[in-house]
Amino acid sequence: MTTDRPATGYEIVARQDFSDVTFLLEVRHPMLAKAARAGQFVIVMASAHGERIPLTIADYDRDRGTITLVIQAVGKTTREMQRDLKVGDQLVALVGPMGIPSHIGKARKVLCVGGGLGVAPVFPQARAWKESGAYVIGVLGFRNKDLVFWDDKFAACCDELIVCTDDGSAGIKGLVTEGMRQAIARHPDIEECVAIGPPIMMKGCAEATRPHRIKTMVSLNPVMVDGTGMCGGCRVKIGEVVKFACVDGPDFDGHLVDFDDLMFRLQRYRETEQQASRRFDENCRMRTIPGDAGGAA
Amino acid sequence: MGTATGPQKKKKTIRMIPQARTPAHEQDPQVRARNFEEVNCGYLVEDAQLEAERCLMCPEQPCVSGCPVNIAIPDFIQRIVERDFRGAYDVITTSNLLPSVCGRVCPQENQCEGVCTVGESLEPVAIGRLERWVGDLAIREGWSNVPYIEPSGFRVGIVGSGPAGMACAADMAKAGCEVTVYEAFHEAGGVLKYGIPDFRLPNSIVDAEIRKLEQLGVRFECNTLVGRLFTIEQMVDEMGFHAVFIGTGAGYPSFSGIPGESLNGVLSANELLTRCNLMHGREFPNYDTPLQPGKHVVVIGAGNTAMDALRVCLRLGAEPVTCLYRRSRAEAPARAEEIHHAEEEGIRFHWLASPIEILDGPDKNVRGIRCVRMTLGEPDESGRRRPVPEPGSEFELEADMVVYAIGTNANPIIGQTSRLKLDRRGYIATDENLATSIPGVYAGGDIVTGAATVIEAMGAGRRAARSMKAWLGLRDTDHIYQERPDGAVATLFGIERAEHGYARVRLPR
Numbered sequence: 001m002t003t004d005r006p007a008t009g010y011e012i013v014a015r016q017d018f019s020d021v022t023f024l025l026e027v028r029h030p031m032l033a034k035a036a037r038a039g040q041f042v043i044v045m046a047s048a049h050g051e052r053i054p055l056t057i058a059d060y061d062r063d064r065g066t067i068t069l070v071i072q073a074v075g076k077t078t079r080e081m082q083r084d085l086k087v088g089d090q091l092v093a094l095v096g097p098m099g100i101p102s103h104i105g106k107a108r109k110v111l112c113v114g115g116g117l118g119v120a121p122v123f124p125q126a127r128a129w130k131e132s133g134a135y136v137i138g139v140l141g142f143r144n145k146d147l148v149f150w151d152d153k154f155a156a157c158c159d160e161l162i163v164c165t166d167d168g169s170a171g172i173k174g175l176v177t178e179g180m181r182q183a184i185a186r187h188p189d190i191e192e193c194v195a196i197g198p199p200i201m202m203k204g205c206a207e208a209t210r211p212h213r214i215k216t217m218v219s220l221n222p223v224m225v226d227g228t229g230m231c232g233g234c235r236v237k238i239g240e241v242v243k244f245a246c247v248d249g250p251d252f253d254g255h256l257v258d259f260d261d262l263m264f265r266l267q268r269y270r271e272t273e274q275q276a277s278r279r280f281d282e283n284c285r286m287r288t289i290p291g292d293a294g295g296a297a
Numbered sequence: 298m299g300t301a302t303g304p305q306k307k308k309k310t311i312r313m314i315p316q317a318r319t320p321a322h323e324q325d326p327q328v329r330a331r332n333f334e335e336v337n338c339g340y341l342v343e344d345a346q347l348e349a350e351r352c353l354m355c356p357e358q359p360c361v362s363g364c365p366v367n368i369a370i371p372d373f374i375q376r377i378v379e380r381d382f383r384g385a386y387d388v389i390t391t392s393n394l395l396p397s398v399c400g401r402v403c404p405q406e407n408q409c410e411g412v413c414t415v416g417e418s419l420e421p422v423a424i425g426r427l428e429r430w431v432g433d434l435a436i437r438e439g440w441s442n443v444p445y446i447e448p449s450g451f452r453v454g455i456v457g458s459g460p461a462g463m464a465c466a467a468d469m470a471k472a473g474c475e476v477t478v479y480e481a482f483h484e485a486g487g488v489l490k491y492g493i494p495d496f497r498l499p500n501s502i503v504d505a506e507i508r509k510l511e512q513l514g515v516r517f518e519c520n521t522l523v524g525r526l527f528t529i530e531q532m533v534d535e536m537g538f539h540a541v542f543i544g545t546g547a548g549y550p551s552f553s554g555i556p557g558e559s560l561n562g563v564l565s566a567n568e569l570l571t572r573c574n575l576m577h578g579r580e581f582p583n584y585d586t587p588l589q590p591g592k593h594v595v596v597i598g599a600g601n602t603a604m605d606a607l608r609v610c611l612r613l614g615a616e617p618v619t620c621l622y623r624r625s626r627a628e629a630p631a632r633a634e635e636i637h638h639a640e641e642e643g644i645r646f647h648w649l650a651s652p653i654e655i656l657d658g659p660d661k662n663v664r665g666i667r668c669v670r671m672t673l674g675e676p677d678e679s680g681r682r683r684p685v686p687e688p689g690s691e692f693e694l695e696a697d698m699v700v701y702a703i704g705t706n707a708n709p710i711i712g713q714t715s716r717l718k719l720d721r722r723g724y725i726a727t728d729e730n731l732a733t734s735i736p737g738v739y740a741g742g743d744i745v746t747g748a749a750t751v752i753e754a755m756g757a758g759r760r761a762a763r764s765m766k767a768w769l770g771l772r773d774t775d776h777i778y779q780e781r782p783d784g785a786v787a788t789l790f791g792i793e794r795a796e797h798g799y800a801r802v803r804l805p806r
Contacts, residue, residue, distance in 0.1 A: 031526055035525065035526050035527065040525075049584045049585060050584075051585040051586040051587075052576070052586070076585065092483065094520060095481060095482075095483070095521070096522060096525065096526070097522075097525050097526065098525060100713065225586075226482065226491075228481050228522060229708050230491075230549070230708070231550070231565060231567050231568035232549070232550040232552070232567065232701075233565075233568045237559060242554075242559070244549070247549070247708070247710055247713075261559050264561065264660075264661040265559065265561060267561065267661075268561040268562075268589070269587045272581060272582075272588075273587065276581075276582050
């Protein structure tokens with residue numbers, strides 16, 4: 001039962017489609033734009049019957065009073081958002097910024113790695129490091145040339161930029177770890193690494209930096225409901241300790257994170273997620289979009 | 298019986314009153330175990346009148362001091378006897394704006410009913426059921442006590458729209474303050490909405506009570522995470538709030554740290570209940586939030602939250618649903634009625650049993666739980682007898698879902714984002730007036746005391762409101778001027794002299 005007061009929505013002021021699965025929404029929320037810092041996330045509800053999904057803040061513009069979200073249409077909710085949301089529409093709920101902002105320390109040379117959709121949330125961190133005076137090396141990974149986005153934004157705030165694609169259709173051929181290997185070989189003095197992307201990619205990045213003892217921060221994306229520490233659904237194993245990603249994170253030391261545990265826990269609602277997706281396909285007779293049913297961004 | 302009216306009432310004795318407690322109408326256990334309708338359907342008017350007759354109107358009134366918000370209980374019961382139902386509502390709302398909620402969720406057996414004089418020889422007066430009946434009648438009849446409030450010019454910010462925040466908001470609004478309540482979720486009500494299921498407290502009742510607060514001028518701002526969107530310090534320094542109350546609740550569920558807790562199918566009661574109640578997970582796929590209920594569910598803990606989790610799982614079709622508690626039934630912290638209802642519905646109870654390991658099956662899903670039997674030893678610091686494991690008594694239960702309902706820890710957000718002083722467990726440190734280390738900022742409820750009950754949180758909200766009024770220099774509106782029944786004795790400019798010093802409040806009739 002919802003209260004019958006008029007819904008106070010959050011207006012979408014811009015939308016941009018990067019590919020047939022990835023799209024950007026710019027949403028007006030001046031207070032949130034003012035409070036947001038690199039590494040934080042929001043929780044969005046697109047409709048009154050919708051679920052609460054966590055999305056990392058990809059950018060914020062304090063002058064325009066907007067925040068930017070980059071969304072990958074993988075599950076029922078995100079696909080419905082991709083189909084329905086247009087400029088002028090309102091999100092039913094938008095709450096944040098959540099999580100502890102990324103710590104922008106004193107490192108002088110930093111590697112910022114983003115894979116797939118993780119490219120978007122790593123951007124504010126790359127920019128913040130640049131603003132702190134660090135030498136920033138960006139490594140961006142995509143499946144192919146058509147999925148590449150924001151390489152121009154990164155070029156503007158990175159001292160060096162390496163784009164990797166699985167098939168070599170843009171930049172170098174290989175995974176982000178290949179780009180990282182080249183960067184580390186050229187710059188033995190990298191002090192810190194930030195890696196955001198699918199859990200399997202972040203695990204690979206953590207393993208790539210471990211032998212070089214480069215501090216590596218990753219941003220975790222477990223299943224969440226409230227995002228305020230109340231439900232405990234997002235608990236993750238960091239070394240021997242259990243932490244809640246929503247209030248103790250989402251950034252953690254990648255060398256301590258138990259990624260296998262995270263990946264198993266992301267499967268928890270796979271069955272219902274598939275059921276919802278099938279139902280969505282049947283209802284709208286929309287073509288199926290490939291992609292796995294992991295957590296949203 | 299009890300026909301005496303007028304000023305010389307006959308003193309009632311225990312022999313004169315109806316001896317048996319009037320039963321409440323309840324859904325049949327077999328039927329209700331499969332639906333989310335309210336279990337307790339409450340009293341009809343004749344039940345309420347009969348039960349009201351059972352109050353002795355004793356001069357000691359232990360029930361009033363037994364109530365955390367000190368409702369004038371015999372007063373309102375007397376009005377029911379006199380069929381002045383509106384009057385009964387007015388008496389209750391003097392101290393409690395949410396009778397429909399409290400009548401349902403207070404642990405009356407430890408409060409008003411626990412100290413009732415009738416209870417010394419018979420079953421105590423069913424105060425909770427009477428309170429609920431009055432509250433529900435008011436909602437049906439559309440009664441509300443919206444006084445004309447003289448604006449005091451003060452702005453008050455309240456963090457958290459649960460019971461503590463709502464009680465504080467009501468008192469501050471009545472004192473003429475402009476009150477804004479911030480809620481992180483997309484709907485107001487806090488634990489009353491996300492936690493307590495509909496069969497115990499329908500969300501429509503919570504919404505009705507929230508609307509009454511809005512009639513008092515309270516503004517609710519949802520989707521606002523205080524601490525992160527703006528800080529407590531900003532509320533005081535930049536946003537123009539003259540006083541702030543923090544009632545965010547404990548909200549960081551505990552797990553026990555035994556092996557297997559990160560398996561899929563292990564979750565907190567908070568998560569289960571939020572998915573089911575607030576997010577309507579039980580109506581999946583019409584609502585998008587999945588719930589994925591288990592077939593064999595084990596809930597650890599025996600508080601009210603545990604009972605809610607158990608009974609929600611039962612209603613979602615799980616069978617069997619088992620409760621594990623390391624102490625015995627007598628020590629279980631849940632309301633007596635809830636345990637009774639759970640037993641009636643067919644929940645299995647393993648008293649004196651504690652989990653030691655959650656067992657994994659294929660795909661990292663839960664397969665079962667290994668437990669150990671306990672015996673009760675010497676009382677610990679909480680006064681309850683400490684459970685001690687019995688060697689060699691291990692046993693296993695089949696389970697595909699394990700729900701933790703063993704309490705909560707302090708939510709860290711406010712502590713992370715402000716310079717408020719915390720105690721060593723991470724809760725907000727306050728003095729006896731609930732003032733925090735920042736002047737003008739008060740806190741109460743679970744974020745100060747750790748997990749407690751709805752009414753205790755409301756009591757804390759009211760206590761904080763009293764302190765805030767004192768701090769702002771407002772007159773205490775708890776003390777309400779009553780016109781003398783025999784007419785004004787002395788007047789000045791047409792205003793009764795005794796009324797001097799009271800704020801003018803006009804109650805629409």
